Amino acid sequence: MSITRRQFLKRAGIGVGAAVGVGAGVIPLSRTRYDQKHPHIAENHAQLPANGNTVVIMGGGLAGLQAGVELAARGFHVEVLEKTGTPGGKLKTWRDRTFGPADDPAKRDPNFKGYVREHGVHAVWGFYNNLREFLGRYGWQLEDVPSGESPYLFLDRDGSRAQIDITNALQPYGSLIQAFGIMDMGDYLAPEDRRATFRFLRNAASFDIADKRQRDYLDSITFLEWAEQWRLRDSVTHKIMDALIEMAFFDNAHSSSALSLANIFRLVSGAPRDMSINVYKNPPGETFLQPMVEFIEARGGQVHYNTEITDVEVEGGVVRSVTAKQIGDGRSKQTRCAICGALLGPNGEHLDKCPVCGANREMIWPLASAELVERRFSGDFFVSAMDVPASKVFYGDNPHAFGGIPYFDRMQDLQTVHVYVVNLWYEGQEHWKKAITHSNGSPSLNFFATGFEDLGITINWSLPKPFRDGMPRSLVSDYEGRDVSIIETQVANVITVAHLDDTQLADRFHQELKALIPDLPAYQSFYVNRWQRFAADRPGDQGNRPEVQSPFSNLLFAGDMPRIDHPAIDMEKTNVTAKMATNLILEKSGQEEGRSTTVGRRG
Secondary structure, rough: OOOHHHHHHHHHOHHHHHHHHHHHOOOOOOHHHHHHOOOOOOOOOOOOOOOEEEEEEEEOOOHHHHHHHHHHHOOOOEEEEOOOOEEEEHHHEEOOOOOOOOOOOHHHHHHHHHEEEEEOEEEEOOHHHHHHHHHHOOOOOOEEEOOOOOOOOEEEOOEEEEEEOOOOOOOOHHHHHHHHHHHHHHOOHHHHHHHHHHHHHHHOOOOOOHHHHHHHHHHEHHHHHHHHHHHOHHHHHHHHHHHHHHHHOOOOOOOOOOHHHHHHHHHHOOOOHHOOOOEOOHHHHHHHHHHHHHHHEEEOEEOOOOOOOOEEEEOOEEEEEEEEEOOOOOOOEEEEOOOOOOEEEEOHHOOOOOOOOOOOOHHEEOHHHHOOOOEEEEEOOOOOOOOOOHHHHHOOHHHHHHHHHHHHHHHHHHEEEEEEEEEEEEOOOOHHHHHHHHHOOOOOOOOEEOOOOOOEEEEEEOOOOOOOOOEEEOHHHHOOOOEEEEEEEEEHHHHHOOOOOOOHHHHHHHHHHHOOOOOOOOOOOOEEEEEEEEEEEOOHHHHHOOOOOOOOOOOOEEEOEEEOOOOOHHHHHHHHHHHHHHHHHHHOOOOOOOOOOOOOOOO
């Protein structure tokens, strides 16, 4: 986007005073030191000897593993308790040999492990500074997106399209131009909407999460109600904003809180690259999650799978132990889904797939005899890194320990959102390349679908694109050199499709895709993931979230569930809370060395 400051002001329809007001402090300046893919903070690089303290981490998702790595590196003995048979929570990946056509040549290879499956694409935004610092510190690198690729391509069912390009202009004009890019979205935004949109973006970018009055107000209304106050029309709210809310929170403007998207606007307005996106080196289960497990185990810790804690012992204001109860009679055969953790009985191995999440039959595993009996885990400190549904069950089912304490009672009112992820296998790539293009005519890896009944953010995992080294390749190496399109769509509004079976879902999304890609052939294979465990950002949820420090001195919380005075979301929030919990444990154990620095908004 090459325009002068005067052209920007003229096209945006605002006065010089308004623009200067934004540049003078409403939109913060670039963070310089931290404005890089993997920020370096020397004081965070701690490798300390064993200190004799044990930390029990309840939950082996992203937050639990990150806390485990940080604590193990600082000399703590770490025990991670994970309900399922695989690490990583919502980030986990697994292999599926049933996906793909029956005559797929890869399936003739006796060493074929199966195609990678996961709960949808996981984007690492530029403003995820703490997560990026953590990854770089331990050598777990991110994948650059293809050169010149804008991830913000919007395609509507009515044929209109728009694209937000990412500028590298110096601050403060970079953020102003970026805001203009959101305003000047072709058919998506009528000229008469630009002034209201700019006023809205300016206000959103000035949101201060540390101001309790602002935070509580935005937590009390939906995003739609907030947008209506700024007289934003449906062309903005239900196209642009709905798509962004769906990507970040698997929700929409009608039900998501104003606070949710205010956080994002605040975060992406610090520097132009904040809107940039990286992805994990695929598959993250093998390149990131398993390495974290190995890091913990190499320092004497352990990750206990198929360990669903049900009971707790509290004495003298501290947690003493947690217990995984006996399953059945403790002797008879039992199976559990290694992906969602659902107990599926003695005959689960005969199922075609997990009836709860849709994982392929190879992920339904028999439990070992040691996993059937009661197990008790004691520790000096406990970190609760469970998701919202698991937390509501555990803390709600132990009233002798947690009942009547508002901190824990409020958790029962937290909400969750559901997302279905559908992957469809098509032969050929030309149909996608012709229809899904950037403004310069080049094929796009993904698009935001708007105006559709169900279709959401959609990506082509197999489309080859030139990366920074100039070599074209697919985001998933499984499909390298294959003339196939592996198209994934994420559907957040599952209420209207929850009654459909997987085949009906695949047919429904195929028909919606054909509205954008008319010559799309019949799909050759498909799979559906049904995931129901994401923390919601609905009105009132912020006030019901627990703080990192619980009323029990040795019980801390980490993950995307806690409430923190830091404008972090999703995976960045899991990292920030893991660092906060680690610092509190260091303080409580009297250990001065190893405190982590958390990157703030301004660096």
